[in-house]
Amino acid sequence: MADDVxxxxxxxxxxxxxxxxxxxxxxxxxxxxxxxxxxVALLGPAxxxxxxxxxxxxxxxxxPALSHYLPEAYERILTRLVEQVQPRLVLMGTSTPGMDLGAALAVAWDAPVSAYTVDLEVEDGTLVARAQIYAGKLMAEVAIDAPRAVCTVIAGSFPAAAGRVEGQPQVEPVATGELDSLRSSFTALRLPETGGVDITTADMLVSVGRGIGTQDNLEVVQELADALGVPLxxxxxIIDQGWLPKPHQVGKSxxxxxxxxxxSFGISGAPEHLEGMRNAELIxxxxxxxxAPIFDVAHYGxxxxxxDLLPELVERLQ
Ligand SMILES: Cc1cc2nc3c(=O)[nH]c(=O)nc-3n(C[C@H](O)[C@H](O)[C@H](O)COP(=O)(O)OP(=O)(O)OC[C@H]3O[C@@H](n4cnc5c(N)ncnc54)[C@H](O)[C@@H]3O)c2cc1C
Known part of the structure; x- marks a missing residue:
């Protein structure tokens, strides 16, 4: 099992x-x-x-303790499972569970961790990870020459289609007796107010960044969104300054x-922003x-x- 992922x-x-x-x-x-x-470690509904x-x-x-993410429960089960299975690599998201558990597991299991990973390749048998450091301002290339490792991977780094495969995996139940004596419990999941706007389901978005300068200038970009009939x-x-409500924010947080x-208009393309939108079909x-790094992911720019551009665009659309 030593070469398992x-x-x-x-x-x-x-x-x-x-x-x-x-x-x-x-x-x-x-x-x-x-x-x-x-x-796959599936901690939750079978x-x-x-x-x-x-x-x-x-x-x-x-x-039941695993139906929502509960750090104490997840850590107990995952640490024991990894000790039993002894994979060579554990992959998890750079997400709320992954950011919690990646580091905890690496310490408990005595394994190196590559956080904020955006690419993984095997070169001559060695795992090579590319990962963001200094909030994405630098990229590190890390050769993981260890018998075991943990990588937390930024969402959108790999195509999901490659993992959506028909098949009948062997299902192995994991004992959960130790979860009857937890010191913490899940109480509620509070989702942010959408304020009537759900940008996650929109077919098209007009998105604005600090390049807009002032709150009053938002009008020009709102006009484009209105002309196209799409959310802003x-x-x-823009959110931190209170110019638009939180449900309009795209990105890591x-x-x-x-x-x-x-x-996108006047957005530089910081890694935390790209994390929220790089999977758009057309940018x-x-x-x-x-x-500006936004041009690294843009299809047209x-x-x-x-x-100068926005009033022209709005006029043409109208
Ligand atoms: C833990 C953490 C979480 C974060 N989460 C998020 C998140 O969820 N979403 C997010 O967006 N950021 C997030 N950030 C912040 C992120 O790092 C950037 O600071 C932010 O994305 C920058 O926003 P911006 O591109 O609008 O501004 P800037 O980086 O200031 O870019 C403004 C851009 O506008 C351009 N510009 C200026 N004037 C004009 C003009 N007249 N016409 C055209 N272009 C113009 C400039 O060239 C510049 O590139 C997070 C940061 C941290 C540390």
Whole structure:
């Protein structure tokens, strides 16, 4: 089992996260290169195992304490499972559970951890991770020459399609007796108020960043959103200044969006912003700075001043 890759499945309200399939696809690739198997730790509803056809084995711990993310319960089960299975690599998201558990597991299991990972390759048998450091301002390339490791991976780094595979994995139940004596319990999941706007389901978004300058200037970008009949979203500085309500925020600490088209104006493309929108099918960006990182992910871009471009666009649409 030493060359196996274990993915921690994430789910909410009985639905597996897209991210789990992204990790599963990469796990298959890495395990394949090592000649090992792909395993999933499913801490939660057992019926979700049927959707994990991309795995060879799904380890299922089904217990009420695991139906929502509860750090104490997850850590107990995952640490014991990893000790038993001894995979060579554990993959989890750079998400609320992953950020908690990645470090905790690495300490408990005495393994190195690569956090904020965006790519993984096996080169001559060695795992090489590319990971963001200094809040994404630098990329580190790390050769993990260890018998065991943990990687937390940023959502959107790999295609989910590679993990959505039909199949019948072997399902192995995991004992959960120790969860009857927990010191913490889940009380409630509080989702942010949407204020009537749900940018996560929009087909198209017009998104605005600090380049807009002042709150009064938002009018010009709102006009474009209205002309297209789509919601307005924004980078975090716009929300932090109180110019738009929190449900409009795209990014790491905001909403993850996947529209068919994402039109951004005056947004630089910081890693925390890209994390929320890089999976949009089409990204069109306007930024006066040709070096702005948003152009690394944009399919089309222009370096015009947004105050010149927007009125023209609105006029044409009207
Ligand atoms: C833990 C953490 C979580 C975070 N979460 C998020 C998050 O969820 N979402 C998020 O967005 N950020 C988040 N951030 C903040 C993030 O790091 C950036 O600071 C932020 O995304 C920058 O927003 P911006 O692109 O609007 O502003 P800036 O980086 O200031 O960019 C403004 C851009 O506008 C361009 N510009 C200026 N004038 C014009 C003009 N007239 N026409 C066209 N372009 C113009 C400039 O060239 C510049 O590139 C987070 C940070 C941390 C540390």
């Amino acid at each position: 274990l993915v921690l499945a994430e789910h909410s309200e009985g639905v597996l996260a897209d991210h789990t399939f992204e990790l599963l696809g990469k796990a298959r690739e890495v395990a394949g290169a090592w000649g090992g198997s792909t395993r 019926q979700l195992a049927g959707e994990l056809g991309g795995a060879d084995v799904v380890h299922v711990a089904d217990h 979203s924004a980078s975090r500085p 905001g909403q993850k969006v996947k529209p068919r088209a994402y039109l 069109i960006s306007c930024n006066t700075d040709p070096q 222009c370096t015009l001043d947004l105050f």
